[in-house]
Amino acid sequence: MTTTIDHSDDARLHTGAMDDTTDPDPEVPERARGPRRFPAAYKARILTEYDALSKVDKGALLRREGLYSSLLTEWRRQRDRGAEEALGRPSGRQVGDPRDKVIAKLRKDKERLTGELDKARKVIEIQGKLSALLEQLATDSVQDERGETR
Secondary structure (H helix, E strand, O other), X not given: OOOOOOOHHHHHHHOOOOOOXXXXXXXXXXXXXXXXXXXXXXXXXXXXXXXXXXXXXXXXXXXXXXXXXXXXXXXXXXXXXXXXXXXXXXXXXXXXXXXXXHHHHHHHHHHHHHHHHHHHHHHHHHHXXXXXXXXXXXXXXXXXXXXXOO
């Protein structure tokens, strides 16, 4: 009894070889845009509509709007904490005080100017030392012309 099994096709497919009969999909996948944002009026409308529906219709609403029940739970918490105020509050970082930006800019400028001042002081110090050295060399060369040696 002999059994012949042709593994060549299976091995070819498992090694990643492409089937010659299909072309690759030329479509470029769309990039994710980040988390969705919902206005307060939309949240309130959906919560009101959701609470008025039966269990079967609630699922249909979530599918139609592309929402998760966890979102509605969070929206209810927001509504209970601060009603319309919490529903309208944007998520993420709070907007900073414009004075903080000015203060940060001024501090950065101060650090830059302090560095430039330190460089200028060092240059002036080196120029003073160079001037003294050149003066000393000039007086030494005048004495050498008279015939004196040092």
